Amino acid sequence: MLNEDLEIYGSCDLEKPKIPPRSRLYYLEPIGIGTPYVESLTSFLMRLANAHSLEVNTLVAREISSYLDRGYIQDNLSKGLSTLFNRGAALNSNGILAAQLCQSLEKLTFRKDLSLLTLLLFDKTFSSRKLLRKSKAWCSACCEQWRISGKTVYEPLLWTLESVKVCSEHLQPLKNICPHCDRSLPWLTGRSKVGYCSKCNRWLGSFLQNHHNQNESELSEYIWIAQSLGELISSIPLISSSVQSANISQAFNLIIDATCEGNIAAFAKIFGLPKNTVWMWCKGKSIPELRMILTVCYRLEISLLDFVTLKPQAFKSPQINPQRLSNTLLLNKRSSPKAFDYISTENYLQNVLNNLELPPLTMKEVAQKLKINQRTIYGYFPSLCKAISAKSRNYKKQQTAQRIQKCCQEVEQAVHDIYKSGEYPSEARVSKLISQPGYFRYKEVRNSLNRAMLNLGI
Ligand SMILES: [Zn+2]
Ligand SMILES: [Zn+2]
Incomplete structure (x- = not known):
């Protein structure tokens, strides 16, 4: 047989196929990105641990702790983790601890969107003071509804905000004491599971409403606050990284121009705020607490999102609503007589x-x-x-x-x-x-x- 008669086959490629690198931990999808109910980073961490059949303790100690500042993790790991867990609120906030946890989880899961589960975007916008509440708050009806309808139970970032007092879906106050053991709960513990009390392990959801003695106007203010913050949170993916402290000082200048012809003292007086403090905000020398901005927006009926992102329509002709001037719960100490006085x-x-x-x-x-x-x-x-x-x-x-x-x-x-x-x-x-x-x-x-x-x- 002649060589020419042989059929020539294509040659094999013996090079090993390139397998893209694998993430160390699951590529777990965060819940509700782009909605008012986006998940918080601590909630994501709890669900991630659960997805690996691990306790939070173990996941943090084995995989995450090496990425965090040694100040939060001491040599004695059991003790070191409690230092971290005691600062559970900061993990969802706008400071260095949230940034570190976020980066470590992104490295381990290959996700790129975990900063959207925190307030990191607003690190130059709001003071971290009184931004997030120290212990857990939840809407029992939301939890129960998710459980009954077979949805994933999780903790929205919205609930972590100190200024959010009610669930605007269920029109009821958020709970902050376990109904079974009467204790307040940290945001994160070594054995936390979403939806369950970390002290007595019992389910926190229920449709039972506690009697609350909020009057109509209080409730409507709380609902306005919850909705405004929901709107802000849902826009986190859309807002570019340009929410600078300059935005806030500019917003105050614009609003004071529009309402008080630029007179800072008059503005401060009307809003019951210290004059020097308002002056510092206007000059960009300090950034206000979120509740201060909310109070101003509420009284002027301006959207918080528009204020923070400097939407021109918000500053055109703002009007002080006199009814809202008399009661503002956020600045008022008598706002919640039953609140725990820490x-x-x-x-x-x-x-x-x-x-x-x-x-x-x-x-x-x-x-x-x-x-x-x-x-x-x-x-x-x-x-x-x-x-x-x-x-x-x-x-x-x-x-x-x-x-x-x-x-x-x-x-x-x-x-x-x-x-x-x-x-x-x-x-x-x-x-x-x-x-x-x-x-x-x-x-x-x-x-x-x-x-x-x-x-x-x-
Ligand atoms: Zn609810
Ligand atoms: Zn309990």
């Missing part, structure tokens, strides 16, 4: 602990005086409460020891007296002569009887 409670507990008066108060008495549920106080200040309990327990122990000692002396005296009178110092006779006959249940007292008899040779 600072004064902490001061009170500290005073109880330092107080030298005897007998020291028990935690039960402390709770009665504060008119706050004991478990609630424990939830906020576990170590202070434990110290107060230990103090009163130690005092009681000491008191009992002293009384036992006194009783032993009485027993010895009684044995002596009975013996002298020519009778046998039986326990029954001794009992009649001492002030605390019941104390014979203590072995020290019983021993002192035996010893006294021995000394007398009985």
Whole structure:
């Protein structure tokens, strides 16, 4: 056969196919990007741990901790993680901790969109002061609805904002105390699972509404706030990275021009804000707390989003709504009389602990005086409460020891007296002569009887 007769096949490519790099952790999809209900970064982290059948503890310790500043993670990992978890709110906020967690999770999952689950876009817009709430808040109806309809349960970024007090879907206040164990919950713990109490592990959703005594105008203001912030959050992917502090100072200048002909003092007076503070905002020397901006927007009926992004229509002819001027919950201390007063409670507990008066108060008495549920106080200040309990327990122990000692002396005296009178110092006779006959249940007292008899040779 001639060579020409052979058919020539295409040659094989023996080079190994290029497999694109794989992500270390699942490419889990965050919920609700571009909506008011976008998921928070801590919620994403909890679901990511769950998707790997890991506890948050393990995931953070093994995969994430090496990316975070050593200040948050100490050498002793179990202790180090609690330092991080205690700052759970900051993980969703606009500071360095949120940035670090975000970058580490993006490296591990190959996602590029995780900063949208935080307020990082607004790092130059809002002061981080009073921006996010320290402990968890949730709408029980939202949770229950997701569970019943088979949707993924998660925690929206909206709930983490300090200024959001109600769910504008269900028109009810957000909850911040577990209905089963009465405790407040951190945003993230080593064993957190979305929708469940991290203290008693029970389900947090329910359609049961607590009675709330908000009047109509309060409720409508809270709803306005929740919706405005929802609108801002839903626009996070659309807003370019250009929300600079200059925006805020410019917005204040424009609004003061439009309402008070540029008179900062007059504007500050109308809005009940300190003049110097407003001046600093206008000059770009400081950035306001979110609740201050919200208050101004609410009273002028301007969209928060338009204010922050300098939409010209917002500044055309803003009008102060006189009805809104009289009540603004965000600046008003009396706004939520039932809200937990963190600072004064902490001061009170500290005073109880330092107080030298005897007998020291028990935690039960402390709770009665504060008119706050004991478990609630424990939830906020576990170590202070434990110290107060230990103090009163130690005092009681000491008191009992002293009384036992006194009783032993009485027993010895009684044995002596009975013996002298020519009778046998039986326990029954001794009992009649001492002030605390019941104390014979203590072995020290019983021993002192035996010893006294021995000394007398009985
Ligand atoms: Zn809801
Ligand atoms: Zn609970």
